[in-house]
Amino acid sequence: MSVVEKDSLPKKATREAFGDEIVKLGKKNKNIYVVDIDIGKSCKTTEFAKQLPNQHVNVGIAEQNGAGLAAGLATTGKIPFVSTYAVFGSLRMAEQIRQEICYPNLNVKIACSHGGLTPANDGGSHQSIEDMGVLRTIPNMTVIMGADYYSTRKLVEQAAEIYGPVYLRFTRDAVPIIYDENEEFTIGKAKKIKDGKDIAIVANGDTVYLAIEAAKQLEKDGISVKLLDMHTIKPLDREAVVECLNIGKIITVEDHNILNGLGSAVCEVIAEEGRGIVRRIGVQDQFGQSAPYEMLLELNGITIENIVKTAKEMLK
Numbered sequence: 001m002s003v004v005e006k007d008s009l010p011k012k013a014t015r016e017a018f019g020d021e022i023v024k025l026g027k028k029n030k031n032i033y034v035v036d037i038d039i040g041k042s043c044k045t046t047e048f049a050k051q052l053p054n055q056h057v058n059v060g061i062a063e064q065n066g067a068g069l070a071a072g073l074a075t076t077g078k079i080p081f082v083s084t085y086a087v088f089g090s091l092r093m094a095e096q097i098r099q100e101i102c103y104p105n106l107n108v109k110i111a112c113s114h115g116g117l118t119p120a121n122d123g124g125s126h127q128s129i130e131d132m133g134v135l136r137t138i139p140n141m142t143v144i145m146g147a148d149y150y151s152t153r154k155l156v157e158q159a160a161e162i163y164g165p166v167y168l169r170f171t172r173d174a175v176p177i178i179y180d181e182n183e184e185f186t187i188g189k190a191k192k193i194k195d196g197k198d199i200a201i202v203a204n205g206d207t208v209y210l211a212i213e214a215a216k217q218l219e220k221d222g223i224s225v226k227l228l229d230m231h232t233i234k235p236l237d238r239e240a241v242v243e244c245l246n247i248g249k250i251i252t253v254e255d256h257n258i259l260n261g262l263g264s265a266v267c268e269v270i271a272e273e274g275r276g277i278v279r280r281i282g283v284q285d286q287f288g289q290s291a292p293y294e295m296l297l298e299l300n301g302i303t304i305e306n307i308v309k310t311a312k313e314m315l316k
Contacts (some may be wrong), residue, residue: 086116132169
């Protein structure tokens with residue numbers, strides 16, 4: 001596995017990856033459509049609309065209508081990507097996603113920007129901290145969040161290729177590019193960044209970079225870290241989680257409520273196996289505030305320092 005090793009990594013929002021990849025996919029496959037909810041500039045679909053106008057529909061500020069329209073397109077063999085903010089694409093559209101997309105198992109992709117705390121100064125109303133948890137409970141749904149620009153492009157490409165409902169979550173803010181552009185990813189299969197024997201860290205999305213940096217610090221202190229990028233939380237890579245039980249001490253890190261997200265998904269496996277200890281780092285079951293992204297992470301303990309501290313406390 002190739003991770004970029006630099007003191008200062010370039011940054012790019014993963015919504016940019018979606019915008020770039022969907023144009024490429026739409027040119028290659030004329031069945032791919034974008035259903036916009038009137039925020040194409042924010043969700044990075046304006047270029048798709050410009051280059052592929054016959055494969056683009058803007059329904060206005062009407063998420064539920066967009067979901068229904070996408071369902072209709074899917075019944076005709078099209079592959080629609082509904083593009084909006086995560087907080088609206090998961091919650092406002094929840095009933096339509098359940099009844100009109102997942103229940104009949106239609107080939108609709110919900111592609112959402114502004115995931116987690118990354119909307120930052122937009123405030124708690126726009127910070128989607130429960131989206132992956134809500135949607136992973138719906139049968140037939142696949143739930144994905146890439147860690148950086150290149151992994152997100154690969155996962156969007158795969159989402160277009162597999163059949164069935166998929167929820168793709170992107171960052172509003174720029175996040176470090178940690179993977180080489182040729183790195184391969186498989187939906188439902190964790191990416192092992194490094195192996196270790198003392199503690200396991202399982203992260204996803206914009207927290208993977210924090211986990212990598214924390215692992216570097218722990219290694220300097222002689223602590224061997226196994227590190228996984230769990231980009232798909234449904235279907236969860238159960239085998240990868242069970243392998244972590246050879247270590248027995250696991251930390252999960254996510255930009256999502258610690259309830260019903262990555263941490264909960266991992267805990268479900270651990271509880272069923274009947275062994276191991278898990279500590280969850282994520283949004284502490286509280287709404288966000290209007291503040292810089294880094295401050296919001298710190299308020300919830302989603303930091304390199306807290307990952308290191310938690311690991312050392314678990315090893316005492």
